Amino acid sequence: MTFAAPLEAKSIRFRARSFVAFTLTPEAPLDVWLEGLDHWIGNSPGYFAGRPVVLDLNTLKPDVAAIESLVGVLGHRGIRIYAIELDGHTALAPNLPPVLVGAKEATTDGLLPREARAEVLDRAEGRAPEQPAEARAGTGSAGKDQASDGKVDASKAGDSEPQIAQEASGTLMIKAPIRSGQAIVHPHGDVIVLGSVASGSEIIAAGSIHVYGTLRGRASAGALGNRGARIFCRKNEAELLAVDGWYVTAEEMEGVSRGKPVQAFLDGESLRVSTLS
């Protein structure tokens, strides 16, 4: 008789990671642009070697054949294209790199969504933004703001689609309770919740998470790879706590830390949940 090997009860870890890629934006006329690129490479040989490069074709908008030849031409110069940005396309051709969407701009303040970056640039150049602020907020989350002063209101996320906070940087403060089914995603910093976080809701933050009510839902801090992020709550009834992909479930927290004010933080390779005095 043979026995199947027992499946190892090992949980799979999912985590979001950010990498910085260089974006090349070819402009017409292409031969002039390539000449400039060659000049640049001539001054800094090996600059692109081993670096992830994304090709932004939203300015040039070439057809598929032109993209193929462009990728080849860049390949001859030692520039390997990891992905292509081209609005309105989800896939190009099987032999071309994948299409990438949702890019954020790297700045000294951190990562910025594209629209926000455009506004920052506009402001820096002393121009008025092309879109009014309300119109921009409307694309990201429905309704007017109640939760934070003049910022996009993530607490109105009454939908299963996660509401992504669109603020440029810093802390997201939510003054209303977070209801079951709501998901608050804040990729730019800490999240502070003044009310409770209901069972069946979720907070995902790049930074730390502070809950001044009872935390009954799920909280993931440092979700973009910040090991130093922590989770604090006044009363821990959480379904799951995670920092940088390491997590503990409610079952594992049974006993010592349930119902108490706690903090959760990474200690080496494990997530520790300790009570706050």
Next chain:
Amino acid sequence: MGKVVVVTSGKGGVGKTTSTAALGAAVAKTGKKVALVDFDVGLRNLDLIMGAERRVVFDLVNVIQGTAKLSQALIRDKRVETLFLLPASQTRDKDALTEEGVGEVIDKLRSVFDYVFCDSPAGIERGAQLAMRFADEAVIVTNPEVSSVRDSDRIIGLLDARTMKAEQGEHIAKHVLVTRYDAARAARGEMLSIDDVLEILSVPLLGIIPESQDVLRASNLGSPVTLSEPLNSAARAYLDAARRLEGEELPVIVPFERKGFLDRLLGRRAA
């Protein structure tokens, strides 16, 4: 302009329809003009609980599609003359409802009635969202059980996001109505306490309806308990809740179990 109140819960079987009928009848008894609208297209029940099932000719879907006038579809209650019912269609499904159509019907009702109670279907899908869409206030019916409370919390999130008022940046008034509260089980800690429910939902309490066989009996006889047995404990709780809904400030008494001699000696009444 009348007030539109959606009665909703998320979870099924917690007492939305029973509460719609009991609250609506209680408000109508004070002389206010009240319309009860059944949004549970395909699974209508409000007509049965109101005892009007044999008088249904036209329904909400007919009115929305223009095959009947609103005045033709409204059924006047035989016991309270200011109480009307707009039944749902049993043969159609919820796709027969359109947002514009529902909006027009609600606007007409609002201009004629003092109160429009919308009996929401269970769930969080289209039917439930249309029932709450044009509401000014919401009554969230909850049993003191974890599953019911969590679903109610989800519904409150939707009320704050998907209603017309919320989208216009206004506040939609919300009230929690705890139904099927069993004092004996609560005393043994087998149910969530009222404090737990309110702490989780953080919405003001409209009333506590004790678990009562009278409520079920009244429903099966086709009469809201506030009309058929106005003196029993559940009916009194509904009548008080209706007064609170109209803005009166009444203290909420948590029902407790009659414990025997000592309680009677102290003059407490069993709820």
